[in-house]
Amino acid sequence: xxxxxxxVGFNLCVLLILAIDLGxxxxxxxxxxxxxxxxxxxxxVTLSLSFNFWIFLAHxxxxxxxxxxxxxxxxxxxMDNIFVFLLVFRAFGIEPRFQHRVLFWGVLGAIVLRGxxxxxxxxxxxxxxxxxxxxGAFLLYAGAxxxxxxxxxxxxxxxxxxxxxxxxxxxxxxxxxxxxxxWEKGRRAITPLFLTxxxxxxxxxxxxxxxxxxxxxITREPFLVYTSNICAILGLxxxxxxxxxxxxxxxxxxxxxxxxxxxxxAKMLAEPWIHLPPMVSxxxxxxxxxxxxxxxxxxxxxWTVPHE
Numbered sequence: 001x002x003x004x005x006x007x008v009g010f011n012l013c014v015l016l017i018l019a020i021d022l023g024x025x026x027x028x029x030x031x032x033x034x035x036x037x038x039x040x041x042x043x044x045v046t047l048s049l050s051f052n053f054w055i056f057l058a059h060x061x062x063x064x065x066x067x068x069x070x071x072x073x074x075x076x077x078x079m080d081n082i083f084v085f086l087l088v089f090r091a092f093g094i095e096p097r098f099q100h101r102v103l104f105w106g107v108l109g110a111i112v113l114r115g116x117x118x119x120x121x122x123x124x125x126x127x128x129x130x131x132x133x134x135x136g137a138f139l140l141y142a143g144a145x146x147x148x149x150x151x152x153x154x155x156x157x158x159x160x161x162x163x164x165x166x167x168x169x170x171x172x173x174x175x176x177x178x179x180x181x182x183w184e185k186g187r188r189a190i191t192p193l194f195l196t197x198x199x200x201x202x203x204x205x206x207x208x209x210x211x212x213x214x215x216x217x218i219t220r221e222p223f224l225v226y227t228s229n230i231c232a233i234l235g236l237x238x239x240x241x242x243x244x245x246x247x248x249x250x251x252x253x254x255x256x257x258x259x260x261x262x263x264x265x266a267k268m269l270a271e272p273w274i275h276l277p278p279m280v281s282x283x284x285x286x287x288x289x290x291x292x293x294x295x296x297x298x299x300x301x302x303w304t305v306p307h308e
Contacts, residue, residue: 249296
């Protein structure tokens, strides 16, 4: 699979959907309501699962299972993105009605950046197969580090790209609506909205360093790696508006994600001796994430129900 026609067709569909999203449903800046976020979340998940079903019909059982496993991993790792988005918007004081615009352009940038990273990863694996063992070792370390240390404090103002932009470009003194650039004192200046976009984009690159090797641990097919990434990214904006106020309810999800990274890393390192069928990997990944979610729900109910 992964013929030029499929690559072109998939990307054209993505661009068409994004054009409809921005040009029709979100032409005017507005705060995304919980109902709207829930509806769009269902739309993105339905589109992703429909694409998964098409893979099953056109290419068979194994590619479909690999895509679904990769998609689940990407969606679970994206929870950290949501946490960072929340902190970035708070740090820069971005109004809720302008947040969708930042995330929309952030998605476009993420598609290009992740596509480039996947292309580089594919070339490295094809030429130097031992790179897979480096990926596996890195995922073991990343998973163990996340499990032990948990969430690290995130400080947007320390972002190197942000500090570079502030040194090189004049920054507008006030936020000018939904514009990224304005004329101020006779020169073009960047706005806090643009600085927010820079931090969002650079943060996504950091998260991609974990997620892309993890997906390569599930499938070597570049088309499945790319499409699972993009499908997860497309739904990230809606999930942010849906879940940003309830992140505290997912207290054990990081532990589940850590366990998934450790599992995929160990799977990559042990592959010469132990080969797990795609369905087994899907069951393990789903079981780890499901257990973390159930534990989070139980813990949340325990702390919210008043004691008699």
